[in-house]
């Protein structure tokens with residue numbers, strides 16, 4: 001089986017992305033090898049978890065020196081990146097949509113926000129940090145033309161569900177929903193939800209436990 005096609009658990013994929021960022025930081029500091037307990041310390045998880053994830057991707061280090069950081073970064077890239085990169089659309093170029101575009105701007109990653117869509121005439125036919133904003137009417141046409149496969153929904157919450165249906169019909173296979181309206185799964189679409197309030201409530205619950 002092709003390594004990149006392996007069906008890894010969601011959480012492992014999430015951690016692989018975190019490992020790569022930490023490992024790149026270590027490389028930048030001149031470090032060449034790293035032990036699982038060091039990675040674990042950096043990410044506040046257990047060494048067992050790190051070893052399990054690394055075993056899942058079929059990598060092994062030497063007992064004496066630990067893992068070769070460069071090799072691991074390359075291997076993680078082979079698993080989570082695609083050669084041609086992933087093209088992303090932002091749906092709703094408001095505060096959050098712009099924040100995403102700003103955050104990804106000029107980042108050397110395989111993930112590229114290539115278009116935005118909105119219905120507000122003040123935002124349409126303008127670029128924000130090199131990302132052109134199209135009228136929503138052109139959604140299907142542009143997704144098709146540019147080969148966009150992932151969409152980030154940053155519209156008002158009530159728009160999220162019909163938008164997800166429309167995105168699926170347009171050929172989108174991955175959705176990151178940032179509205180507080182939870183979406184039901186859609187066949188053939190990988191869905192990730194990010195609700196800031198839930199995260200904050202979780203934090204505040206644990207803060208309350210400590211008090």
Ligand code: NAD
Pocket residue numbers: 091092093094095096097117118119120123136153154155156157159178179180196
């Ligand atoms: P915003 O009002 O600044 O932006 C929403 C944008 O969506 C606007 O540009 C609007 O014109 C556009 N829009 C409205 N209907 C549309 C449609 N049918 N198709 C395409 N675009 C449409 O809001 P925001 O602060 O950017 O928040 C966006 C979403 O993210 C909301 O659901 C909000 O609850 C959620 N959210 C925002 C934040 C934040 O920090 N701003 C944090 C967490 C979650």
